[in-house]
Amino acid sequence: MKTLFLSVALPALMLAAAPALAEGSAADPTAAAATNPPPHFPRDLTPEGVKAADDHLALEEVDGAEARAFVAAENAKSLSALTGDRRYEPFRQQAEAILTATDRIPGVSFLGEGLGNFWQDAANPKGVWRRTTLTSYRTAQPQWETLLDIDALAKAEGRDWVFKGADCLAPDETRCLINLSDGGKDAVTVREFDLTTKTFVDGGFVIPEGKHRISWLDRDTLLIATDFGPGSLTESGYPYIVKSLTRGHPLAHATEVYRGQQSDGGYGVSPMVFRDKAGAVEAVLFSRPLDTFRSEIWRLADGKPIKLSLPERVAVEGVMGGNLVFSPDQAWTFDGQDYAAGSLLSLPLGVLGPVRLDIAIGAQRATVFTPTPRQSLQNVTVLSDSIVAVIADNVVGTLKRFTPTSNGWTATSIAVPANSAVGLGDSSKSKGQVFVSTQGFLTPPTLSLADVSTGALTELKAAPAKFDASTHVVEQFEATSTDGTKIPYFVTRPRDLAMDGTGPTILFGYGGFQASFPPAYKPEMGKLWLENGGVFVQANIRGGGEFGPGWHQAALRENRQRAFDDFAAVARDLEQRRITSPRHLGIYGRSNGGVLTSVSITQHPELFNAAVIESPLIDMLRYQDLPAGASWIGEYGDPRIPGDAAFIARYSAYQQLRPEVKYPRVYITTNTRDDRVHPGHARKFAARLGDQGHDHLYYEDTAGGHSNDADPVANARRWARHYVYLSQQLMD
Numbered sequence: 038m039k040t041l042f043l044s045v046a047l048p049a050l051m052l053a054a055a056p057a058l059a060e061g062s063a064a065d066p067t068a069a070a071a072t073n074p075p076p077h078f079p080r081d082l083t084p085e086g087v088k089a090a091d092d093h094l095a096l097e098e099v100d101g102a103e104a105r106a107f108v109a110a111e112n113a114k115s116l117s118a119l120t121g122d123r124r125y126e127p128f129r130q131q132a133e134a135i136l137t138a139t140d141r142i143p144g145v146s147f148l149g150e151g152l153g154n155f156w157q158d159a160a161n162p163k164g165v166w167r168r169t170t171l172t173s174y175r176t177a178q179p180q181w182e183t184l185l186d187i188d189a190l191a192k193a194e195g196r197d198w199v200f201k202g203a204d205c206l207a208p209d210e211t212r213c214l215i216n217l218s219d220g221g222k223d224a225v226t227v228r229e230f231d232l233t234t235k236t237f238v239d240g241g242f243v244i245p246e247g248k249h250r251i252s253w254l255d256r257d258t259l260l261i262a263t264d265f266g267p268g269s270l271t272e273s274g275y276p277y278i279v280k281s282l283t284r285g286h287p288l289a290h291a292t293e294v295y296r297g298q299q300s301d302g303g304y305g306v307s308p309m310v311f312r313d314k315a316g317a318v319e320a321v322l323f324s325r326p327l328d329t330f331r332s333e334i335w336r337l338a339d340g341k342p343i344k345l346s347l348p349e350r351v352a353v354e355g356v357m358g359g360n361l362v363f364s365p366d367q368a369w370t371f372d373g374q375d376y377a378a379g380s381l382l383s384l385p386l387g388v389l390g391p392v393r394l395d396i397a398i399g400a401q402r403a404t405v406f407t408p409t410p411r412q413s414l415q416n417v418t419v420l421s422d423s424i425v426a427v428i429a430d431n432v433v434g435t436l437k438r439f440t441p442t443s444n445g446w447t448a449t450s451i452a453v454p455a456n457s458a459v460g461l462g463d464s465s466k467s468k469g470q471v472f473v474s475t476q477g478f479l480t481p482p483t484l485s486l487a488d489v490s491t492g493a494l495t496e497l498k499a500a501p502a503k504f505d506a507s508t509h510v511v512e513q514f515e516a517t518s519t520d521g522t523k524i525p526y527f528v529t530r531p532r533d534l535a536m537d538g539t540g541p542t543i544l545f546g547y548g549g550f551q552a553s554f555p556p557a558y559k560p561e562m563g564k565l566w567l568e569n570g571g572v573f574v575q576a577n578i579r580g581g582g583e584f585g586p587g588w589h590q591a592a593l594r595e596n597r598q599r600a601f602d603d604f605a606a607v608a609r610d611l612e613q614r615r616i617t618s619p620r621h622l623g624i625y626g627r628s629n630g631g632v633l634t635s636v637s638i639t640q641h642p643e644l645f646n647a648a649v650i651e652s653p654l655i656d657m658l659r660y661q662d663l664p665a666g667a668s669w670i671g672e673y674g675d676p677r678i679p680g681d682a683a684f685i686a687r688y689s690a691y692q693q694l695r696p697e698v699k700y701p702r703v704y705i706t707t708n709t710r711d712d713r714v715h716p717g718h719a720r721k722f723a724a725r726l727g728d729q730g731h732d733h734l735y736y737e738d739t740a741g742g743h744s745n746d747a748d749p750v751a752n753a754r755r756w757a758r759h760y761v762y763l764s765q766q767l768m769d
Contacts, residue, residue, distance in 0.1 A: 075695050075724065079658070082682035090692070093724045095718035097663060099709065108709070111723060111735040115704075115758075118734060122761045128565050129279070133159070133753035135503050135560045142484050142498040145174065145472065146463035149210040149232070149306075152279075153457055155200055161189040162748045164200055165198065168232075175497060184235055185215065191361070199269075199747045201225050201371040205232070206253040208316030208467070210412025211531040214242065214259075220710040222506060224248050242284065249305040257284040259293065260308035260321070272661075273668035275305025279323055295323045295335060295342045304668050311356035314421045314466035315335045317376065319356045320386060327566055329671025330366065345389040346371065349585065353383070355419025361386050362405070362419045365584035366551075374400040379585035381405040381414055381426065381620040383441070404516065406437070415553060415583035416461040418471045423489050425471050427450075427459045432513075432525055432583050434459030436473065438492050451492050454480070456511070458555035476558040478529045478573070479506035504563030508532060511556065516610035518579075519602040525583070526607045527556060528616060529567065529714055532569060536619035541767035544571040544608060544645075548580030548600035549629035549672060551589035561753075565760040572616060577635075578603035594674040595684040601636050608637075608644045619766050623647030623701075625759075628658035628714055628743065629672075633654060635690035635722060638700055639678075647766035648703040649759055652711055652743055657689035658682065663715035696729035704734040704762045706755075713743035734762060 039145070070745055080091040088094065095103040098244045110602040119125060137159040145152040148168050157164040166185040173179045191198040201216035211232045216225040227249060229241030229564040244251065244257060250262040262276035263269075269279050277299060280291035297306045302325025311320045321337040322345075330347040350366035359381045366503040369376045376382060382403050405424060408414060415434065424439040436451040436459055446709050453459050454475050462472030462484070469489045476482040480499040487493070510532050543566065547554060562573060577583045580592035580600040592600040604624075611617050622645050626634040629655020638648050658676045660666040674681035685694065692699075703726070707719035716737060723735035736758060745755060 048519075065151070066336075075693055076729075077694070078686075078692050082658065082676070083680065084659075084662070084677055087676070087692075091659065091721070092728075093658075093721040096720040097715065099716060106480040107720060107724065108737045115734040115736040118765075119736070119758045119761045122765065123758050124764055125761050127755035128760050129753055130476055131138075131564050132561045132756040133750055134751035135564060136753050136756075137162075138503075140501050142482055142500045143174075143179070144462070144484075147465040147468070147470075148205065153203070155202075156181075157749050158769040159750065161186070161188050162750050163191055163198065166200060166203065175469070184232060185230065186246075190217075197221075197747075199742070204251065204253065205231070206256060207312050212238070212253075212256060212268060212610075214253070218742065218747075219246065220740045220745065221708070221747035222421070223743065224709050224712055227251060239283070242282070246289070248305065249491055250276060250279075250305055252308045252310040254310060254321070255280065256633075258282065260294065261288075261336070262306045262308060262312065265289075266293070271299055271301050271305065271667075273302065273304070273665045275303070275665070275668060276542070277301050277306050277325075279308050281308055290357050290374055294327075294337065294340075297325040301326055302668060303330075303332065303452055309353065310698045312466075314469075316467075319359070320361070322353065324353065326400040329669050331671065336390065338390070343390050345386075346391070347389060350378075354417040354424075354739075356386070357383065357419050357500055359385055359419065361389060362412055362416070362417070368592075368733050371525075372398060372402065375399075376400065376404065376409050378587060379414055380407045381417065381424070381439075383424075404440050405446045408585055410531060412582060413553070413582060413588070414620050415555075415582075418461050418464045420464060420489050421466050422472070425461065425464075425487065425489055427461055429555060429583060429657060432527075432553075432577050433457060434475070434555055436487075437496075438489060444459055449492055451487060452495055453494070454483075456556065456613075458557045477556045478511045478527065478558065478575075479509060481558050481560075503560035504568050506567075507565065508569055514610065514614070516576075516603075516606040517608040518599070520599065522579070522599075522603070524576065524578055524603045524606055526532060526574055526610075528572065528574050528611075528617060531567075531570055534572065534616070536615040538612065538615050539621055540572045540617045541570065541621045541764075542574055542575045542606075542611060542617035542623070543763060543767075544576060544611070544622060544624045545630075546576040546578050546604045546607075546624070547628075547630045548576075548578040548592060548604065548624055548631050549580035549589075550580075551586060552629075552701070553577075553582040561756045565756065566763070569764070571763075571768075574607070574611060574616075576604055578607070580629075593672060597673065597684070598631065598688060601640060601688065604633060604637055605641050605644060606639070612644075619644050620646050623649070623763050624649070625649040625763075627651035628655065629654065631714070631718070632657065632690075636688045638703060639690045639693045639698075640688070640693075642700045646701045647763055648701060649704060649762065650705045650719070650722070651759075652707050652714050652745075653705070653722070654714055655689075655720055656691040658692060660718070663717055665713060666715070691718075691725060694722075694725050694729060694731075696731075700726070700731050702732045702734070702766065704736075706736045706758070707740070708743065708745070709739045710741065711743045 052155045055430045067450045079086045143154040151168045167181040169179045197220045199218040203213045213230045215230045221347045227244035229238040247264045252260045259282045277297035279295040307324045309322040323335040325333045334345045348365045348369040352364045354362045413429045419423045438449045449487045457475045460474040464471035471487045484498045485496045486643040534578040635655045655728045676682045707716045726733040
């Protein structure tokens with residue numbers, strides 16, 4: 038099976054009362070709320086009490102009349118302030134030139150005997166799906182064959198189609214499932230496409246819009262988890278039933294092969310079909326999420342699902358020679374052997390079933406890799422006779438090849454540039470190859486092809502520079518958080534920066550869902566910000582995955598405040614180093630980063646003069662009621678449970694806004710068609726800021742979805758608005 042997805046398959050978010058004391062440690066929000074509660078702090082923290090205290094519930098209606106009027110008024114105000122700025126049009130033009138440039142590296146996947154690519158530019162803003170040969174791709178001007186023109190399809194059908202990837206059946210990969218989103222939503226319509234005729238298959242598979250989980254079983258059979266009708270979705274709106282759908286049969290006639298429970302959390306049950314290098318099925322597994330991070334893994338054997346004896350926190354990486362390759366995200370003991378969280382393991386599928394094979398597997402043979410305290414497993418590709426993995430070492434990437442021997446595993450380093458982000462792209466078991474990308478804050482991306490049998494890395498494409506990097510340097514520092522933990526962060530600054538606290542600085546953070554942020558080339562940021570003398574800082578705070586599952590789990594649920602404290606510690610460290618000062622320091626975060634930035638503003642308004650709060654979660658006491666919020670309960674906790682509501686209320690920014698506090702003029706932005714993080718979060722926060730007399734900007738785009746990948750021309754306008762605002766706040 039060959040899959041090309043353009044956005045993250047699992048819709049993870051890529052997720053206080055009184056302001057903090059000036060000395061740095063946060064005040065106890067619970068105590069402050071008890072004596073001097075914010076005006077909209079709920080009288081009680083039950084769902085009913087939270088709802089009763091909310092005077093902007095109408096803004097949760099995505100297309101409601103009051104919501105539309107609010108958005109129209111706020112958009113007019115914000116567009117006047119941002120697009121009327123003299124910098125807007127140059128920024129927009131520069132961003133569009135970058136995002137639609139024809140000298141970008143075309144990202145490719147193996148597609149039959151050739152390579153597939155999805156391409157967007159000024160002439161094709163919705164994009165074309167196309168293919169070429171590896172030989173042609175190596176040339177300066179590859180010859181591309183168009184497979185599907187999304188602009189033409191959208192025009193012909195009168196739909197705002199956004200291409201969300203293709204899943205092609207091995208080994209010939211001529212039949213593909215095309216995922217089409219209306220306006221950029223996560224929900225997609227699926228249609229079968231024939232690469233030999235370059236047309237949709239007459240009478241082929243067609244799955245109506247939904248948040249599906251689909252895998253090819255064979256040419257005439259799909260394993261599908263979707264909305265099968267009333268009662269077939271979880272509270273989060275994701276499927277929990279897998280059925281087998283045969284060609285020519287309607288969805289209503291599909292046969293059930295696996296069932297979780299309607300009370301399941303996370304992102305819905307997923308069928309996984311693993312194949313060998315000839316395309317033959319090696320294993321069929323089902324992942325049943327119990328919550329955001331805990332799951333059960335089941336194997337289909339003799340037509341029946343059997344539960345595997347795996348830890349609940351686990352990442353399944355692949356199957357090799359009858360062995361399951363996986364990484365436990367918790368310390369795990371199996372068959373008398375102890376395995377570390379974040380390690381990479383390989384065990385025969387037969388020993389993991391309820392009736393296990395009588396095979397003694399020692400830890401030395403089972404353990405592929407065990408990280409040190411400052412290392413973490415980032416990307417893994419499982420091939421026929423070896424494994425390739427990206428290992429982060431103090432947040433920068435290294436590349437390793439692991440091969441099995443009779444006594445264990447042998448690790449070999451594959452040379453990559455130092456101080457880089459290293460990523461693994463598509464791979465081919467039949468060819469024994471995997472695409473490898475490298476980049477840095479000031480170093481444009483390079484795409485190479487690794488021959489796994491030899492460990493040779495051959496460069497295929499190198500992207501040209503999109504901004505002048507000679508003016509800046511990159512440094513890595515550590516800040517000390519409230520509890521003494523060392524928090525690494527990167528600074529990209531002008532070489533000749535006057536260390537007097539006047540450097541206009543953007544501080545970026547995320548801190549959730551075990552997502553890692555290594556050094557990465559951000560061309561629009563470099564052009565619109567660095568070239569104008571700006572500083573960019575990336576904080577690797579807890580909640581992320583930079584140092585493995587422990588780094589993430591340290592900031593879960595009741596410990597969420599640690600992520601906010603880490604971020605504030607980096608801000609103070611920047612001030613102590615005289616890189617910047619509160620007058621010139623702004624923050625940026627989106628999705629889960631919107632929790633971070635909104636909380637940072639309410640807890641520490643004295644530290645910042647700007648905040649771009651994009652596609653955010655903000656009302657954390659009602660997030661579970663805004664689709665698809667309930668899927669993240671494993672990350673944040675459940676506000677319907679009194680104990681959870683108590684610790685969430687300590688930081689939920691929507692309830693913690695105070696009219697007497699001086700907040701910086703913030704910029705909140707979201708998307709009407711975001712079906713991952715509900716636009717009501719952003720709308721309500723902006724409305725309450727306005728009610729309390731706080732200056733702010735709010736802009737809501739009408740298309741693009743959570744990923745903002747619908748249209749590069751529209752995306753250029755988005756980045757121009759961001760950087761105009763940041764320039765106004767931090768440079769003017």
